[in-house]
Structures are given as structure tokens and as C-alpha cells.
Amino acid sequence: MNDLPDRLRELLLDAGYTIDGVRERLGEVAATALSREETVPALRATRDGDLLGTLIRLWWLGVPVDAPAGLPVADLAAAGLVTAEAGRIASTVHLQPWETGGYVVSDRKVRPGDPALRKDHVVGAGGASANLAQLASRRPVERALDLGTGCGVQVLHLADRAREIVATDVNPRALELARLSWALSGIKGVDARQGSLFDPVADDRFDLIVSNPPFVISPGGRFTYRESGFEADGFCRDLVRLAPRFLAPAGTCQLLANWLHVDGEDWRDRVGGWLTGTGCDGWVVQRDVQDPAEYVELWLRDAAEQGTSRYRELYDDWLGWFASMNVTGVGFGWITMHDSGSLDPVVRVEEFGQRVELPVGGYVDGVLDSIARAHRLADAELPGARLALADGVLEERIGPPGAEDPARIILRQTRGLRRTAQVGTVEAALAGVCDGEYPLDPLLAAIAELTGENPDDLRAKALEALRPLIAEGFFNISTG
Known part of the structure; x- marks a missing residue:
């Protein structure tokens, strides 16, 4: 059983269950439809019963399949990754290939008509995960922290440039699945710690901190993977204000965040104020802004709550809560902080939605340097x-x-x-x-x-x- 991740990884690679292999097997139409969470074209493209098509159905589409030859069904069932009955197996997790060449394990994707999410649901890697991975600095570092690791995807990106990695999460189930993600990806030695915010690393310092935190702004903390239970955008504010204490000299912290747009207040002053007094150079970029209704619809859809009996009630309560705070919109973007050691730190807050050259992490250090040089x-x-x-x-x-x-x-x-x-x-x-x-x-x-x-x-x-x-x-x- 201890070698199950190695055996499973070898089987997945031999079958071509990789980003390129899945895309080629599905074809452009089905792959594009799947990016919209429409599964019918992908089901049609994988109905021939070959090994790769069967693995796509099992691990990505989440439908029961006939057990393929060579798959260690008994060991997978013992590990709680599948259920097996009368020669048919069903996955209990979502297992997807990732762009680094590794694999990410999470709870199964929730789609309309599925049962309600469990409170400790572990979401898979998606657009936000990819966004942060593209933003993070590419410079090699001694110690890195993935704060709120979730399914562990950022560690897959940090593994080739950090000598030591610490990953934290408040959700023990997230750490359990993250460890499996790392094992399937051949990554060893990650120091996984449970706890909220910086509690698990109270005495540590890091050269690079990355975080895709539970930034969703809602009336209550219903799901740990996306909501903190903090008031309004207070979690991201506190994360920004606390982070510099855990940076080594010349260290960098990069995170995704949501922030409120409040009637009569400039959002730039709001978010810029989070960084004031941190002692770090800061760069804030707003990449998108949604009105309150768009925002609520997005996150109700994320939890597959459209069409449920509670949809209108949840929608109305959320909008009423926003209205009580005079919220006119919610911004999404990047926050980068750098401990430059300067007694005259500079904070730049800006907005742009145009396409940028990827990865931003390949030149983000130069962006910070230009901002600081011009200021000083x-x-x-x-x-x-x-x-x-x-x-x-x-x-x-x-x-x-x-x-x-x-x-x-x-x-x-x-x-x-x-x-x-x-x-x-x-x-x-x-x-x-x-x-x-x-x-x-x-x-x-x-x-x-x-x-x-x-x-x-x-x-x-x-x-x-x-x-x-x-x-x-x-x-x-x-x-x-």
C-alpha cells in the first residue's frame, strides 16, 4: 500500500492521462465544453472503452466505469479513492493531471443536481490556482510557504525552486488530499501543518509566501475552501497586515484577494490602506470587478446551488447583506509585497484587465524593482x-x-x-x-x-x- 501512489502514477502516465493526452483524446470541442463544465461531449468522446477514455470518465468526469485491467482496484478502495461493486468502480475523488506534469487530488467536482457540498469540501485546481501559479516569482528560494494549500497545487509549482516547502491549511481533509497530490506527483519532504492564517508557522520566516486564500466575501463561512467567516473582506486585510512578520529579509509575499467597493469610498484607498504601515513595498492589481448580483450568482453557481430550493433565499440574503454595507461591487486581483529593507516603502495600486504576458512570475521582480526605483x-x-x-x-x-x-x-x-x-x-x-x-x-x-x-x-x-x-x-x- 505504501507504494500505491508510485504504481498509480506509472499507470496514469503509461495510459497518457496527462494534460496533453487528455486534450488530444477529447478533441477541441469536448475539451472546450468541459472547461464550461459541460460533460456530454466528453462522455461521447470517451465511450469506446479504451484505457485512457475510461480513466477520464472515472477520475475527471466522475462516472462509474467497468474496472480496467491493471488498475489496483482493491488497493484504491482500501485507500478510500474508489468504491467497487460487481466489477464496476466509482471514484470518490477528482484526480486531474496538472500543467507541471504532476497530479492534483480533490473532492469530486460538484455539478447541478449533485448533493450539497460538505462543509470541509476540498475544491480542485482551477482558474484561481492557475492565476496564482502564473503570478508567483520564479526566482529560486531557500524556504517557501503555501498558506492555505487546499489540494496542494501551488506546491507542485514551488517544488522546482524552493529547497524547503511548508504548506498549511485549516482543513485537515485538505491536507490529507494534498499529501496524495504530492505523492502522485513525486514530490517528497513537504512540511504540512494544520491551522488558520499564520498560527502553524508562528516562529518561522520565509523567502516566498504564496496564498490562494478563502477570499470569498459572504454573510457567513459556509465552506472552508472559499470562506473564512471573517467580517466582509477582513480576512484578506488581516492576511496582508500579518504577512510581513513572516518574511525573511528580501522576502516576497504574493496572494489573490477580493475586496469591497463601497459607496463613497475609493477602492484604491481601501486596499492601499491594508499595505500602509507594513514596511513592505507593495503592488496591488485589480483584474476584475463584479457588481453584487454577479458576484453572488458566481459563488452560488460554484456550489451548484442554482435550481435548488434555497437558491432564491440565499441570493436575497447575500444581496441584503451587501446592501447593509453600501457595497457597489467586489474587486478581484493580485497583491504582492516585498521586504526591500527600505525605510521609504512604496505602494502602487492600479487596475488593468488587458491580457498580459505569462507567466507574470517571470518578470514580477522587475516590475517591483521599477516601481521602487522610480519612487526612490x-x-x-x-x-x-x-x-x-x-x-x-x-x-x-x-x-x-x-x-x-x-x-x-x-x-x-x-x-x-x-x-x-x-x-x-x-x-x-x-x-x-x-x-x-x-x-x-x-x-x-x-x-x-x-x-x-x-x-x-x-x-x-x-x-x-x-x-x-x-x-x-x-x-x-x-x-x-
Whole structure:
């Protein structure tokens, strides 16, 4: 029995039960439908009875199958992963291949008509899990913490860049299934601890903390995998305020969060206030915002409560609770904190919904560095700075055909966060000549001579306009 995960992993790999194998076996139509939780096309695509199709039906679609040859049914049943009767088996868990090449074990997916979720339900890896994995820094670290590990998916991503990993969860069932996820993925030595927030790691420090926490904002903590029972968005607030105590010097914390939009209050002030006083540099990005009705529908649908007898009551209570707090919307996004050791930490709060280059973790450290450098560069130092246009920045000029001067000049990033910025002719001219070789001052003097502008006026306006462009990564400060 101790070698069951190894034997099962070998069988799954031999059968082609991998991300690519499942996608190829299902075909584009069925795979796309399955991403919408529509199973009929996938059931049609797997009805031939071959081993891979049978495994997809058993582990992913959750339907009973005839026991395939070679599957250790007795051992799986003893481990509580399947039930067996008269040659037919049914899964008691959801087992899915993951993009790292490993496997993730969770409770079965809940679909309309299924029984109500158990309070300690362990949700599988999905969009939020993938989102956090894409955000997390790729730099190698000594110690990493996965706070609220759930089914253990973030550990699969941390395993190749952290020498030591601690994973925590308040739900003992989550830790049980996470251990199975790690064993099936060939990952050993994870230190799993039970408890809420940072209680299990009270005396520890980490170079990297990641968390996909129970951020759902609801009137009560009905399901531990998504709701904390804290008032409003207080759980994410407290998580942000506590995290710096557990960061090693130069450590980073990255998490997903929800926050309230309240009538008469700027959400940027609300979330930015969470980071004020932490002593860390911070970067908050709102990726989406939903009105209260959209938000409630999303999470009632998540628990397969649409169409149930309690649906309208739950919906009405949730909306009434939001109304009592003057909530106009709920934001979703990323929060990154970095212990830079600076006595002058900077917090940037922004919103963008455009597509970004993935993984963000491949360049997130550079984003933080740009924000910090732009903030800490003294006014007296900026004229002597040597700037270089960042890779992948293009210039667009927009105006009537044949016009001598454009109506607008836009710098556009084709890499990273793919920001755009409308700039003036001076900044555009600098973008054309800045290569890190010369300080800004003589370049600005040359542009003033060419344009006939007053050198002092041009210099003052240009330096003011350049600081946000440095913060947003259009220009790099050259070290050469």
C-alpha cells in the first residue's frame, strides 16, 4: 500500500492521462465544453472503452466505469479513492493531471443536481490556482510557504525552486488530499501543518509566501475552501497586515484577494490602506470587478446551488447583506509585497484587465524593482540617470493623414504587462535615443536646442513625465 501512489502514477502516465493526452483524446470541442463544465461531449468522446477514455470518465468526469485491467482496484478502495461493486468502480475523488506534469487530488467536482457540498469540501485546481501559479516569482528560494494549500497545487509549482516547502491549511481533509497530490506527483519532504492564517508557522520566516486564500466575501463561512467567516473582506486585510512578520529579509509575499467597493469610498484607498504601515513595498492589481448580483450568482453557481430550493433565499440574503454595507461591487486581483529593507516603502495600486504576458512570475521582480526605483530616485538624481528604452516598446502616432504633427503619441509595451502610455513629443524623442549611454541632462538640452523650447521649462516637464514611465517599465535605469 505504501507504494500505491508510485504504481498509480506509472499507470496514469503509461495510459497518457496527462494534460496533453487528455486534450488530444477529447478533441477541441469536448475539451472546450468541459472547461464550461459541460460533460456530454466528453462522455461521447470517451465511450469506446479504451484505457485512457475510461480513466477520464472515472477520475475527471466522475462516472462509474467497468474496472480496467491493471488498475489496483482493491488497493484504491482500501485507500478510500474508489468504491467497487460487481466489477464496476466509482471514484470518490477528482484526480486531474496538472500543467507541471504532476497530479492534483480533490473532492469530486460538484455539478447541478449533485448533493450539497460538505462543509470541509476540498475544491480542485482551477482558474484561481492557475492565476496564482502564473503570478508567483520564479526566482529560486531557500524556504517557501503555501498558506492555505487546499489540494496542494501551488506546491507542485514551488517544488522546482524552493529547497524547503511548508504548506498549511485549516482543513485537515485538505491536507490529507494534498499529501496524495504530492505523492502522485513525486514530490517528497513537504512540511504540512494544520491551522488558520499564520498560527502553524508562528516562529518561522520565509523567502516566498504564496496564498490562494478563502477570499470569498459572504454573510457567513459556509465552506472552508472559499470562506473564512471573517467580517466582509477582513480576512484578506488581516492576511496582508500579518504577512510581513513572516518574511525573511528580501522576502516576497504574493496572494489573490477580493475586496469591497463601497459607496463613497475609493477602492484604491481601501486596499492601499491594508499595505500602509507594513514596511513592505507593495503592488496591488485589480483584474476584475463584479457588481453584487454577479458576484453572488458566481459563488452560488460554484456550489451548484442554482435550481435548488434555497437558491432564491440565499441570493436575497447575500444581496441584503451587501446592501447593509453600501457595497457597489467586489474587486478581484493580485497583491504582492516585498521586504526591500527600505525605510521609504512604496505602494502602487492600479487596475488593468488587458491580457498580459505569462507567466507574470517571470518578470514580477522587475516590475517591483521599477516601481521602487522610480519612487526612490531623488529629483536631483534624475537628470544624471542613464535611461534605456525597455525591450519590446513600440511607438504609435495617431492623427489625420498628411498632418505634420500627430494628435497623439502612444508608447506600447509588447512584452510583460503590455501597458500603454500617451506621451508628449519630448518623451517620444527620448524613447528614440535613450540607450543607457548618456545621462538625461545633455539629451534634454539637445532636444531643447532642436525644438527651440526653453531648456529649463522642457527639462522640468520632461523629468516630471518620465518618473511614471520608469515606474511602469517603459524605461529602464541603466547600470552601465
